[in-house]
Amino acid sequence: MAPLTPYTYIQCPCSDESSPDADDDDRTFDPRAARSNYSLYGLEYLLYCEDCHQIRCPRCVAEEIVTYYCPSCLFEVPSSNIKSEGNRCTRSCFQCPICIGPLAVNSLEAQPDQTHLAAPDTPSASHGGPYILTCSYCNWSSTETGIKFDKPNSIYSQLAKLYNGGEHRLTPKEHKERRKEALQASAVSGDPLPDQTLDVETHFAALKAFYQSQLADANASTTGLSSLEGLGFASPASLSRIMSIYTGGSLHDKRAKSRIGTMREALTSDEGLQLASLDESSSISALRLHHASTIPPTTYQHQTPHLGALPPHTGGARFPSHLRPIPCLLRTKRSKRCPLCRHIISKPEAKVSTTRFRIRLVAGSYVPSISILPLNIPQPSPDGALAPLVPAQFLLKFLNPIFEPVRVTLATPSKTPGRFGAKVTVLCPEFEIDANTDVWEDALKDGVAGKDVAAGARVRRGTVGEDGQQQPEVGKIWERGRNWVSIVVEVVPASLRLDLLAATGKFAGGEGVDAGPLREDEDVLEIPMFVRVEWDADTGGDDVGSGVGKDQKEAKEKRELAYWCVLGLGRVRQ
Amino acid sequence: MASSLGSAPLPHRSVANIRSPGPGSASGPSTPLRGIQSSFGSPSSLRADEDLLLIELGTRKLHIGFAGDPVPRGSVWFGPDQQRRVGDFRVWQPDHKDNWKQRAACGQWGQDHELWKSDVRGLDLGLVSDKIERAVREALTKYMLIDSRPRRMVCVLPSGLPIPMLSTTLNTLFGRFAPPTISLLSVPIALVVGAGVRSALVIDLGWSETVVTGIYEYREVHTSSSIRGGRMLTEQTHKFLAARLGQGQDSTSAGATEYLLSFEECNDIACRLVWCKPSSHSTTGTPDDGLATVDEQDETEAHTHHDLNPQIDIPLRSCEPPKSLSVPFDELTEPCENAFFDDSRYSRASFDDHELPVHILIYRALLQLPLDVRSLCMSRIIFTGGCANVLGLRKRIFDDVSHLIQERGWDHVMGKAADEVRKKSQTKTQGTQPAGNGGGSKSPRDDQSNIWHDAANSSPDADPIEEQLKKASSSRPTVKGEMRAIESLGSWSGASLITQLKAPAIATIDRDIWQQQGAAGASRATEVDPKGQRQSLGPGGLIRGAASSWTLGVWGVA
Numbered sequence A: 001m002a003p004l005t006p007y008t009y010i011q012c013p014c015s016d017e018s019s020p021d022a023d024d025d026d027r028t029f030d031p032r033a034a035r036s037n038y039s040l041y042g043l044e045y046l047l048y049c050e051d052c053h054q055i056r057c058p059r060c061v062a063e064e065i066v067t068y069y070c071p072s073c074l075f076e077v078p079s080s081n082i083k084s085e086g087n088r089c090t091r092s093c094f095q096c097p098i099c100i101g102p103l104a105v106n107s108l109e110a111q112p113d114q115t116h117l118a119a120p121d122t123p124s125a126s127h128g129g130p131y132i133l134t135c136s137y138c139n140w141s142s143t144e145t146g147i148k149f150d151k152p153n154s155i156y157s158q159l160a161k162l163y164n165g166g167e168h169r170l171t172p173k174e175h176k177e178r179r180k181e182a183l184q185a186s187a188v189s190g191d192p193l194p195d196q197t198l199d200v201e202t203h204f205a206a207l208k209a210f211y212q213s214q215l216a217d218a219n220a221s222t223t224g225l226s227s228l229e230g231l232g233f234a235s236p237a238s239l240s241r242i243m244s245i246y247t248g249g250s251l252h253d254k255r256a257k258s259r260i261g262t263m264r265e266a267l268t269s270d271e272g273l274q275l276a277s278l279d280e281s282s283s284i285s286a287l288r289l290h291h292a293s294t295i296p297p298t299t300y301q302h303q304t305p306h307l308g309a310l311p312p313h314t315g316g317a318r319f320p321s322h323l324r325p326i327p328c329l330l331r332t333k334r335s336k337r338c339p340l341c342r343h344i345i346s347k348p349e350a351k352v353s354t355t356r357f358r359i360r361l362v363a364g365s366y367v368p369s370i371s372i373l374p375l376n377i378p379q380p381s382p383d384g385a386l387a388p389l390v391p392a393q394f395l396l397k398f399l400n401p402i403f404e405p406v407r408v409t410l411a412t413p414s415k416t417p418g419r420f421g422a423k424v425t426v427l428c429p430e431f432e433i434d435a436n437t438d439v440w441e442d443a444l445k446d447g448v449a450g451k452d453v454a455a456g457a458r459v460r461r462g463t464v465g466e467d468g469q470q471q472p473e474v475g476k477i478w479e480r481g482r483n484w485v486s487i488v489v490e491v492v493p494a495s496l497r498l499d500l501l502a503a504t505g506k507f508a509g510g511e512g513v514d515a516g517p518l519r520e521d522e523d524v525l526e527i528p529m530f531v532r533v534e535w536d537a538d539t540g541g542d543d544v545g546s547g548v549g550k551d552q553k554e555a556k557e558k559r560e561l562a563y564w565c566v567l568g569l570g571r572v573r574q
Numbered sequence B: 001m002a003s004s005l006g007s008a009p010l011p012h013r014s015v016a017n018i019r020s021p022g023p024g025s026a027s028g029p030s031t032p033l034r035g036i037q038s039s040f041g042s043p044s045s046l047r048a049d050e051d052l053l054l055i056e057l058g059t060r061k062l063h064i065g066f067a068g069d070p071v072p073r074g075s076v077w078f079g080p081d082q083q084r085r086v087g088d089f090r091v092w093q094p095d096h097k098d099n100w101k102q103r104a105a106c107g108q109w110g111q112d113h114e115l116w117k118s119d120v121r122g123l124d125l126g127l128v129s130d131k132i133e134r135a136v137r138e139a140l141t142k143y144m145l146i147d148s149r150p151r152r153m154v155c156v157l158p159s160g161l162p163i164p165m166l167s168t169t170l171n172t173l174f175g176r177f178a179p180p181t182i183s184l185l186s187v188p189i190a191l192v193v194g195a196g197v198r199s200a201l202v203i204d205l206g207w208s209e210t211v212v213t214g215i216y217e218y219r220e221v222h223t224s225s226s227i228r229g230g231r232m233l234t235e236q237t238h239k240f241l242a243a244r245l246g247q248g249q250d251s252t253s254a255g256a257t258e259y260l261l262s263f264e265e266c267n268d269i270a271c272r273l274v275w276c277k278p279s280s281h282s283t284t285g286t287p288d289d290g291l292a293t294v295d296e297q298d299e300t301e302a303h304t305h306h307d308l309n310p311q312i313d314i315p316l317r318s319c320e321p322p323k324s325l326s327v328p329f330d331e332l333t334e335p336c337e338n339a340f341f342d343d344s345r346y347s348r349a350s351f352d353d354h355e356l357p358v359h360i361l362i363y364r365a366l367l368q369l370p371l372d373v374r375s376l377c378m379s380r381i382i383f384t385g386g387c388a389n390v391l392g393l394r395k396r397i398f399d400d401v402s403h404l405i406q407e408r409g410w411d412h413v414m415g416k417a418a419d420e421v422r423k424k425s426q427t428k429t430q431g432t433q434p435a436g437n438g439g440g441s442k443s444p445r446d447d448q449s450n451i452w453h454d455a456a457n458s459s460p461d462a463d464p465i466e467e468q469l470k471k472a473s474s475s476r477p478t479v480k481g482e483m484r485a486i487e488s489l490g491s492w493s494g495a496s497l498i499t500q501l502k503a504p505a506i507a508t509i510d511r512d513i514w515q516q517q518g519a520a521g522a523s524r525a526t527e528v529d530p531k532g533q534r535q536s537l538g539p540g541g542l543i544r545g546a547a548s549s550w551t552l553g554v555w556g557v558a
């Protein structure tokens, strides 16, 4: 078992109200409940609204798009293209269908060792075509699916016109024209049009065209029949009459039936009817031969069909010959607003090439961070696991990031929730932390430079024992620094023995003791802790954390922030 | 509506506990943030009216896209990755070891890959809500690339979805994403539209069950299901592998099955290697004569296919220690056989309806349909669902059902008896073997094309609509009475078509009304004047009937 690094997660207060047990005021937050994972965040994932004085998580912010871009070529995509051309880069940026590494455009004539990653649209090799896409990580190449390109640029549009194996794929428009010609030819020759297998997009286009023509016809004829409603073409009421999808009524309701109108079924592949070819024996033969090279479902299931993809049941998705290069998903830069006061709490630079933010109110600048250090761990296992039933002590170091001193109040249940409740004692649940004053101000004040100030300002509050070691004391903090305080928490982990659990359950007369096997991570000692932070803030301006105007002490306002967090201390020995 | 609620609802259909708060309380389970409505709420300038989001929810995945697109823009699979705390990267650490055994011992073998299960009892609906929210949020950010302005939504849902889950879904979407309206479409209807037909027999070989739905003129007229589906196939794959590891599952012990291999590995093998052997009644030749699906690989294999039953090496990594199994290729059909067709473990009479082998399930479904409906449906069979991708399975089912029809015919549903049969118990129908009866009415007409014609069905009842249909398509008459399978675009794409054609959804629910009334406010579909329900999904084309009555369509009332 890997040793566990202590951790803290914060529950965004927004999830508290959505909890179904919210009316139970005394309820202790159970970090191990399955739902808790959806409301707990690492501090670095949380933002903060200065106006509402509240933590904001990804679930409780309103987002706006600043820019759309391709993460591979950094090309900025106009927002109008997203709806019309989709969510992928339409230039030459592709991911490997096997390992999702970036694919490079290479000339087929180039030496095989020339696999330097060429920037898209500017292949370094000045070789002539044909060109292929290659992965430098797993050595996949588009030749494995029979795909080559004439030009080294605009791979996306070239790929849209190619099926695997290299067969030309008609665009829906070309397809229409081709069928029109065939129709004329068949009218002359008298032969019926042959049915054909359509790919998903062509199938969709055929059905759409068919339905639209049927609706137009049906509408034309029904207006003559029942002019009562006199409805125009795209009228929802007439459509509902024709499609009658929602209507209840019995099966043989003649009235309902007569309302269905004259829209008929699709009858040919032109109209979108596709007969299923159920015979998959050739795929089974392929499986027999190539079973070792089948693609795990996790590789292809997570891809949505894109251009030129096969119809759903071609059975071949598992074979490498059916893979398609994955066009890079576009990304967005988003600014985030508080949903209540609409103030912007995060706004990135619009420029694609930078990862900087113009505004970013991270919760870490407002909420004290908690770090966990072992203080006194008796009889630890070699892997650092805690001994059951033996008191262990941890230091919790609270760091105050704001420019005001804060009062912190902690509350933990005396016994952690769950089957193996550990006893928890916070030796000093109430304390103050000094303001995060400018290091240089301190330096000027004391005439000492830089970091030594903080070190010099350390004050230990505990008593020193006979052996020269500091002893934790109830009601006293352990150590204090410039803008931090450490306190001691003592835990007595429960035994994880299931037989004991069953026995104590019986002893206590409890019938419903769950003596089932140990669940995943049930051996991790997690403490739910309710943190309340109070401070007096300036009311003068919006700049609570800016440190400006800290001499104008007259206008102060009491502020409070309260939330649950969970401290992961370590594993308990089994 | 409260009084109708009280009238003997099934325990799991009760919505009293999970519906959104009554008109009195403004904030409650479904309203995550006080005041969020006022800021996210109705100012129409804040809405992105042009975009209609189409979301399909299944047991294992979610598809999302813009209505009108041919395919969804993205899919999110429900899985353990979705269920971790934000910022928990322990699984990515090199020394991480997957504790699948610990999860399996607690009855969690693959359940963390599911959004919900068909039995609502014991299901944590709050957790379902969390899963939906996180998946939709990921989908919106990663694939839809849209901001968080409220957008109208269309939801494609299985038609058998229990009310509590439907209610949870609506609560979550309305509460967290604030769409002004959500329209509901059912999966079978979407599939039928996506196939270009008006009637069909939809065979959904899904994850938790196989559902057979008879659709007649865009209406669901029959539904039956069996637990034989993807989950059972994966379980059977595990059983198959475990037996060959020398440690068969000890199914006699009272405890739960002990798993030797992880769900993920068994699911992987089921998807990659398990195939379905041809029907013993199949009239086509050996698998090697196949013509239908042409694979590039065929060219090379033509020269080398001397060994028809090679040994397949299956490396297994989730067992302790890792092993490699060598299995004859033909034996890889065993899990599929057991999951979908096996009836040896039960005597015929003791089959629960919900565990029927799929071919019997389908035959019975056809048997229960009225004559004219059946003849249309059997010529419009749509296979869908993840297990439709098991190589050979669709053809096997098709052939086995054809054989059952050939063997037993429809004798019990001829003429006036049709109505009675629907009321009769199914086992009774099954028990009497129709061997000698009415051979003339069910003679195969066309053996060569392996299509079976039902002569009794080739005389349709006179119907003005049918006549019109015939006139319109004199070149190709309506196909009926013969077994025929057709392809559908799939439920997401079919729903996209419906929406784009501005056809009405089964039900359209207004956010304000939902948050006031919840599922209990829904009228029975039949209680509502159809004229009042005419609503379209087209851009700006929303016509709403009297706001006082609205329905949940086929999902009915609790």
Ligand SMILES: [Zn+2]
Binding pocket: A012, A013, A014, A015, A055, A056, A057, A058, A059, A060
């Ligand atoms: Zn939040």
Ligand SMILES: [Zn+2]
Binding pocket: A070, A071, A072, A073, A074, A075, A089, A090, A091, A092, A093, A120, A328
């Ligand atoms: Zn790009």
Ligand SMILES: [Zn+2]
Binding pocket: A096, A097, A098, A099, A100, A101, A135, A136, A137, A138, A139, A140
């Ligand atoms: Zn690769």
Ligand SMILES: [Zn+2]
Binding pocket: A049, A050, A051, A052, A053, A338, A339, A340, A341, A342, A343
């Ligand atoms: Zn705010």
